[in-house]
Amino acid sequence: MTFTTRFAPSPTGPLHLGHAYSALLAFDMAQAQQGRFLLRIEDTDTGRSRLAWEQQIYEDLTWLGLTWEHPLLRQSEHLPHYNAALMKLAERGLIYPCSCRRSDIKAALSAPQEGVPLAPGVYPGMCRHRKMDTRQSGDALRLNLGHALKTLGPLNMIETGAKHSGTHQLDPKQLMRDVGDPVLGRKEIETPSYVLAAVIDDAAQEITHVVRGEDLYQTTFLQMVLQALLDLPTPIYHHHGLIRDEQGKRLAKRDDARAISKYRADGVSPSKIRTLVGL
Template sequence: MSSFRPAFRFAPSPNGLLHLGHARSALINARMAQAAGGRFLLRIEDIDATRCRPEFEAAIYQDLGWLGLEWEQPVRRQSEHMQTYRGALERLGAMGLVYESFESRGDIRQALAGRMDWPRDPDGAPLFPFPRAAMSDAERARRRQAGEPFALRLDMTAALERVGRPLFWDEAGAPVAARPELWGDVVIARKDTPTSYHLAVVVDDAVQDISHVVRGADLYEATAIHRLLQELLGLSAPAYSHHTLLLEPDGRKLSKSRGSESLQALRANGMTPEEARRKALR
């Protein structure tokens, strides 16, 4: 008899306090795991050492416990697995798919000045305007040895030539052709951090045997990058589902950066866990 159990995860970053949008995602994952007789895991995505703080991580545990959620132990913390991500990055580098870009944000702004027609990625940021061939390997080596900061980018054209256009499966089980080229040569690591969100998340999902990735609709397009990296690294692909988002009265999604009311504040103002669950799942 097979011992396979579906696995779902909630993976917040401790760079601020959780709000009802986070509660929605956590509750949906926990309920789906329970309905499938599966596992519910918590992952702390704390690779950004400049923004992630211990008090926010502690608040995550408090908030989820207040909502009545339980999760498997131990909790995976990305900051403890940098060497694993470095190994994945080195594999991509050995395939010739990674290159250093030394151009600053200012360089990019200057290159795009007046270029209102320049294509943008699904998040609205302009695609990287400097082709890999614009800088020689010798110049990259010189600047690297000089200690200049750089980003490590995935050569999207070369990556797609290697594995073709990947598929993922939507909520109804239908295949969807991913479009990673919409992101251009996406950043997958930096000089001082051997990973990015995109690289770490696919490695973590594989290590933790995640079978179902259930997250907000704002990450739908990012699935294309994740499927491409899974194909390049020979990792299994979870089933993907993207739930609707909770919105502010002005129509924007709830956001830490814009100061959406936190679960901590709602609790302090007298909201009960039952009310929070009801509002999160409306």
């Protein structure tokens, strides 16, 4: 199968040096394998996505010297595919409606916990008893992760990154502790979460290698669960290191000082960007 990878930004702010590193690394890997490099616009967050940010993504990546196949995939144009996957999970009793607010979750987490201790901010499952026919307007849809894991056998991830290289088996207890029951549909069923939409798109685009930051390592195991539940192929993963600021914090879109567009405006060359990110 042809080596195929993708860069999948969300048009919710400016691309920064961390994005440049991930995109360039994926592009270089595809070029080295005489493979395919795809660009995907993950714009399901309708409240924050902007066409102006999307246009700047194209401009920044073109300036960096990247090319990609057309037409590219915009997630907002493929909502029925994600909804169909949600319905498959619903038919198997694997998702449930959730009306909890952040304040509800915070209060529940502050109470004494039974069973496996949860990582900070992990949803403790207050709505897990609810059935889909109790869903009301505004409810999110969550995966019952514990129930889902019981339906699956062992899951292995093939990793090519320097830090995690090799084959790694998913640890169900660790995933429950660190991730919990994730949201797969936000508010209305027509708005899928990132973890679900990315799994559907990776399969549809025949992605063989996913190049992403090491901060998404646990997310990868969650997506492997969804791939197994939906009978979709699991790509090979390459988790790279993160570009950090002087204080050691990973860059975020709000860190405009390291936006690619600012380097462009200041006359920095694309080759200098490669040097700055260690390529």
